[in-house]
Amino acid sequence: MKPCRVETNGMEMELDRRSLAMIRLSFGGRTWFENPDNGASLWRLHAVDARGRRVDLECGGCRRAEVVRRKDGVELRWTGVAHRAAGAGPFDVTVRLAPVAGRRLLTAWRIDVRNRSGDWTLWHLLFPLLNGLRPGPSPDRDMLFWPEMWGMQTTGWERMKEVSGVCGGYGKHSAQFMGFSHSDRTFYFASHDPEQWPKHMVFKPVSCRSRRSAQIYFLAHPAGMTEAGNSYRQQYEVVLGEIPGDWYDAARTYAQWVRGRPWVSSPPKNAFKGLREEREILVWEQGSINAFPSERVVTVNDLSASKWARQMKTLKRKLGVRMAVHMYHWHQTPFDTNYPEYFPVKQGFKDLVADLQDAGIVIMPYINGRLWDHSAPSYDAQAELHAVKCCAERAAPPLRFAWPESYGNGQLLVTMCLATEFWRRKVVQLCERIVKELGCRGIYLDQLGCSGSRTCVDPRHGHSLGGGSYWLEGYRRLLASIRDRIGPEPYLTTENNWEACVADFDALLDTQWNHEENLPIFPAVYWDRGAIYGGDVFGPAFGGGGETFIQRMGMRCVWGGELGWGHFEHLLKPENRDLLDYFIGLCRLRTDHARFFCRGEFLRPPEVVTSDGTKCSSPLKGPVLSALWSDPDGDGCSLFLVNVTRGEQRVKVRMTDARAAARSPAVCVSLRPLESKAVAL
Ligand SMILES: [Zn+2]
Structure with a gap:
């Protein structure tokens, strides 16, 4: 046939x-x-x-x-x-x-x-x-x-x-x-x-x-x-x-x-209304307070808390940009345990918050936006009722239950259903306490951006069973309610970059994406809307000359990311002097051209070739990293280049974006070791 x-x-x-x-x-x-x-x-x-x-x-x-x-x-x-x-x-x-x-x-x-x-x-x-x-x-x-x-x-x-x-x-x-x-x-x-x-x-x-x-x-x-x-x-x-x-x-x-969808373009009505560059945090430190003793603050990142705080203030002065600390273990309960009971906090935490925020450093504590510990004293019949339910693959299953997740510490935590007012109220109250009682100017809501629409089959929640739009609706209601309670000023961030989070959060955490196969799809889609922060620059990234640190921060910088998180105090060690200079260079480049990265358009990446014929196609190793961003306040655009090597580089840059090519089809640029620079087109 x-x-x-x-x-x-x-x-x-x-x-x-x-x-x-x-x-x-x-x-x-x-x-x-x-x-x-x-x-x-x-x-x-x-x-x-x-x-x-x-x-x-x-x-x-x-x-x-x-x-x-x-x-x-x-x-x-x-x-x-x-x-x-x-x-x-x-x-x-x-x-x-x-x-x-x-x-x-x-x-x-x-x-x-x-x-x-x-x-x-x-x-x-x-x-x-x-x-x-x-x-x-x-x-x-x-x-x-x-x-x-x-x-x-x-x-x-x-x-x-x-x-x-x-x-x-x-x-x-x-x-x-x-x-x-x-x-x-x-x-x-x-x-x-x-x-x-x-x-x-x-x-x-x-x-x-x-x-x-x-x-x-x-x-x-x-x-x-x-x-x-x-x-x-x-x-x-x-x-x-x-x-x-x-x-x-x-x-x-x-x-x-x-870009026409409300979750990309319409932030909650009580969110900040000004220009993004007036608010953007550029450097995100990660702070881990001691696990033990569990009732008071002694160390942060294994340094005495006072020494670490002094280092943060020094760093802030040297970098000259808005800076925040994404803070872990501020609560007495162990990590990933007894959530959402984050109070009482460790003694001394409130003073640490006040001390750093007086110096202009935002403190943003960690909470989880979706988990309730199954063994927490507070996990009662109401909590069980409002947890996400799964079931065996059956019609009319006899059992619908809250499937516990474990994160390597032997505890079992269940996902709460965002479609329920009960859970949303719990999270909103937590945010309010963190801002009003502790004075924090930011909150990190873990896992909301890495756990997009779920299927829940609990008929008592009033949403459709399994498929439906209820997860997005519940999630957006949650973020709108948080903003209603805490106002536009505190920073809100979450883990990973589910696109539905773009309009609601100041920044989305990239925990470990340091791959040679990385491709700047996110800025090519969500430029002027969403921001990613992250990079995983902890102790080991600064070792062996700090190549890892250089590459990870270079990539984030040209792609419009915010820098961190990591332990930036390593930059203050005498042996890391050139890494600090490099990082100050990146911060200055980002600050001087903030409008490009915050409101400009991410244009088609140019082709960059070094004088010895090496094509700069690696997003991390370069040798020269590059991006082209349009000027939101004019007709022009700017080429951003970061030399991630300790050698001089001379590169030929060919514009593949039609608008940029019409202004200047190609340019030759020289860069000193570890230099970052902008070339206006
Ligand atoms: Zn549900």
């Missing part, structure tokens, strides 16, 4: 005539996906029943499949999808493909699943499930990229590994898009989901008869999980197709959509 062809907006798809399995998917005549043997299903339903039987259903299980051509695209319909042996189903599946207005070769995909079974619940579904991704003509140059923290990439088809994670989970997929590039073209794959329904985003290499291909898909959870007969109507579009260009163009495509 000849395949059936559908076409919309330059996308052509060949489908098996009987099952509508995808045989080939092309854009503008270029084939990206191919499944020559009978095709592959564009979706997979995962359904379970009350006895714990689990089935996966694909298009081959349908009674009837048809293509309906519509004025605004194409509709693919499968009716009577069932697992006959298990008796699962029937389900009716409809997929709508429509053009994206004004964007040739981009298409919007939606799925509806009608569950007509009486005793099976739809647990999750893979959609779009695109099998058979092929390498480009030069596989060594193929690039896969995804939004892990700053952004990450793998170059080379054979080197690509599975990239799989929850959207919003532990920095893995801070945003809802990824892409695959070759030959100056990119396959763009994104969920334009303003409600942040819980989902995973997956790229997976597949080997079949020595032929290597890859699959790419979203895994989404429907509402009504655990309820037999739950249907699913996708509330958002999955946008996919070909775009000219590379990762930067894909980031800008996503930016066009995401």
